Amino acid sequence: MRHTESTEGRSVRLLRVGEQVRHALSEILMRGDVHDELLATHPVSVTEVRMSPDLRHATVFVKPLLGADEEAVLKALRVHDRYLKTEVARRVNTKYAARLKFLLDESFDEGGHIDRLLRSPKVAADLKGDDEA
Structure with a gap:
């Protein structure tokens, strides 16, 4: 059996399932299916989902819109992780329902x-020096 790897070392299957979980979570949060006042008032972007090789764990990277109340939003997501896990399992057909671990996406801050x-x-001064040489 051939094992296809992406450039990052993760298999195409892991990337595909991660994208499916990301889309499912985005839809759940966008529609307001989670009955939480904080999540209703703070739109959340699900930027990436990394699946473990056995598909039992999903690390979900999120970023609240405009970076407002990041820790409070993260706490609210963690409080509702069981509900979110159940809803994702209904939408994404895998053998096991993946355990969700929510983390803040720091890539925008780093960028x-x-x-x-x-x-x-x-x-800028260094670049001017290179242009003159």
Whole structure:
């Protein structure tokens, strides 16, 4: 049997199931199926889902809109993880219902930091020096 790997070392199957879980969670949160006042007032983006090789664990990376009340939103998601697990299991057909672990997505913050560094005067001076040479 041939095992297909992606560039990141995860199989295509893991990536595909992760995308299905991400879409299911996004739909559940967008429709307001979770009866939580905080989640109703704070839109949440599900940016990525990484599945374990046995598909029993899913690490869900989320980011509240505009980064508002990140810790409170994360806590609310963790409180409702059993309900979310059940709903995802209904929408994504796998042998086991994956246990959901919610984490904040820091990639946007890291991207902003790198952008600020690249736009800093010191880097701009270095780039001007390279153009003159």
